[in-house]
Amino acid sequence: MHDRPIRVTIDSGTIEGFTRDGVNRWRSVPYARPPVGALRYRAPQPVQPWRGVRYCHGFTYCAPQDRKYTMVRVGKYQPMSEDCLTLNVVAPESPSDGPLPVMVFIHGGGYILGSSATPIYDGAALARRGCVLVSVNYRLGALGCLDLSSLSTPEHQIGDNLFLRDLVLALQWVRDNAAVFGGDPDNVTIFGESAGAHAVATLLAVPAAKGLFHRAISESPASGMAGTPDIAAAFADDFAGILGVTPQDGAAAVMAARPSQLVEALNTLMRNMKEMRGAFPVGPTYDTEYLPRDPVAAMRDGAAHQVPLIVGTNADEGRLFTRFLQLLPTTEPMIDVLFADTDVDVRNRITNAYPGYPNSAACVRLGGDFAFGTAAWQIAEAHGRHSPTYVYRYDYAPRTFHWSGLGATHATELFAVFDVYRTRFGSLLTAAADRASARRVSNDVQNRWRAFSRVGVPGEGWPTYTDQDRAVLVFDRQTRVELDPDADRRRAWEGFTLTSN
Numbered sequence: 001m002h003d004r005p006i007r008v009t010i011d012s013g014t015i016e017g018f019t020r021d022g023v024n025r026w027r028s029v030p031y032a033r034p035p036v037g038a039l040r041y042r043a044p045q046p047v048q049p050w051r052g053v054r055y056c057h058g059f060t061y062c063a064p065q066d067r068k069y070t071m072v073r074v075g076k077y078q079p080m081s082e083d084c085l086t087l088n089v090v091a092p093e094s095p096s097d098g099p100l101p102v103m104v105f106i107h108g109g110g111y112i113l114g115s116s117a118t119p120i121y122d123g124a125a126l127a128r129r130g131c132v133l134v135s136v137n138y139r140l141g142a143l144g145c146l147d148l149s150s151l152s153t154p155e156h157q158i159g160d161n162l163f164l165r166d167l168v169l170a171l172q173w174v175r176d177n178a179a180v181f182g183g184d185p186d187n188v189t190i191f192g193e194s195a196g197a198h199a200v201a202t203l204l205a206v207p208a209a210k211g212l213f214h215r216a217i218s219e220s221p222a223s224g225m226a227g228t229p230d231i232a233a234a235f236a237d238d239f240a241g242i243l244g245v246t247p248q249d250g251a252a253a254v255m256a257a258r259p260s261q262l263v264e265a266l267n268t269l270m271r272n273m274k275e276m277r278g279a280f281p282v283g284p285t286y287d288t289e290y291l292p293r294d295p296v297a298a299m300r301d302g303a304a305h306q307v308p309l310i311v312g313t314n315a316d317e318g319r320l321f322t323r324f325l326q327l328l329p330t331t332e333p334m335i336d337v338l339f340a341d342t343d344v345d346v347r348n349r350i351t352n353a354y355p356g357y358p359n360s361a362a363c364v365r366l367g368g369d370f371a372f373g374t375a376a377w378q379i380a381e382a383h384g385r386h387s388p389t390y391v392y393r394y395d396y397a398p399r400t401f402h403w404s405g406l407g408a409t410h411a412t413e414l415f416a417v418f419d420v421y422r423t424r425f426g427s428l429l430t431a432a433a434d435r436a437s438a439r440r441v442s443n444d445v446q447n448r449w450r451a452f453s454r455v456g457v458p459g460e461g462w463p464t465y466t467d468q469d470r471a472v473l474v475f476d477r478q479t480r481v482e483l484d485p486d487a488d489r490r491r492a493w494e495g496f497t498l499t500s501n
């Protein structure tokens with residue numbers, strides 16, 4: 001079956017996509033001017049209109065990052081460029097009775113890697129269930145998520161929170177253009193995973209994002225990613241030193257450097273971190289004009305956008321990081337570094353919550369909770385005071401995942417969200433005995449995400465999270481509600497912060 005071209009006219013010009021498998025697709029539609037040349041390290045500018053037809057059949061560039069992370073299939077890599085501020089739209093081919101909910105997906109990758117072109121994020125299954133799906137690229141790593149604004153000079157101005165500004169401009173694009181694709185600009189759900197989930201939670205506290213989305217889903221948000229200007233400035237000075245210049249010459253150096261040099265310098269910065277300053281080098285900076293408050297504190301005080309929220313984690317978050325991207329503290333020596341500046345009573349309280357510590361399984365579970373569980377618990381507690389908040393734990397894993405030692409590890413809920421188990425690749429992941437359960441869990445997750453995007457309530461039998469009962473929906477072969485299922489671990493981490501020397 002051949003793809004059929006389909007054209008629409010948005011506020012910046014006419015774009016041509018294609019129709020396949022019951023959905024219309026447009027790929028790599030620009031939502032901002034390319035942030036290149038003098039626009040590097042500046043707030044994104046609205047896209048310039050074009051004449052004629054812009055062909056949006058294929059993916060163009062992803063943000064600069066390590067090339068090994070850009071593989072889209074075996075032997076095929078997505079090209080990289082700073083000209084990466086694009087988004088993709090997938091919409092049902094058949095017209096609907098009325099405007100459809102819009103779901104905007106923000107990819108993860110620790111704020112240093114990832115792309116909206118990753119095949120798992122395809123989105124056709126969600127669109128076919130009745131939504132317009134938009135997936136967004138944003139500036140990553142040293143060009144978007146490392147705050148170098150303290151290096152600014154009169155000649156070279158450097159903005160802060162550039163990736164958040166990118167995402168807000170993309171949401172403004174959605175507001176202005178969703179109707180063209182059959183979407184309802186007054187019914188937008190933002191959702192993301194890992195760093196993308198952290199970005200979703202942060203957008204709840206960005207004043208400029210007010211009114212641009214109406215619900216939010218945060219899948220395994222990461223901890224320790226938001227810092228103060230002082231922390232950002234200390235990392236910026238270190239970054240200038242890695243480039244071989246003083247902080248006074250840092251702005252000129254980062255403006256002149258090749259993207260690959262900046263990627264490598266950030267890798268060096270992250271490898272050489274000797275102390276926990278209170279946040280990781282990449283992520284949002286609060287106590288700034290753009291992000292006035294720490295997002296969780298803003299939620300706690302009712303100062304965040306009061307929209308319905310789903311937040312959750314996976315049962316075995318840490319296991320992925322014992323094999324790939326060994327960034328989490330999942331061994332006793334790494335945990336010793338994590339707690340180096342922590343009061344011994346606090347350290348013992350936390351480690352005692354993991355029976356068998358320091359055996360391997362306890363260390364991996366502790367590392368997963370440090371990186372993701374603590375964020376989800378804090379966000380649920382804080383946002384749930386003021387807005388309907390629904391908490392899940394994703395426990396489902398086919399036998400192949402258990403045999404491989406991964407279990408329900410980080411990002412595996414994406415196989416359900418994006419209906420991967422119904423694809424050829426997905427069928428390889430499920431032994432025949434698991435095919436029915438994988439599809440049943442996928443249906444449940446997608447139906448709940450879809451119901452939430454439509455009306456702000458994720459289906460029946462999922463109570464809101466309150467500090468009285470802390471109801472958690474556990475997705476598994478038998479999905480069920482549990483009250484405060486990880487209470488001992490949750491309580492052990494209360495009040496813990498990354499401290500500096």
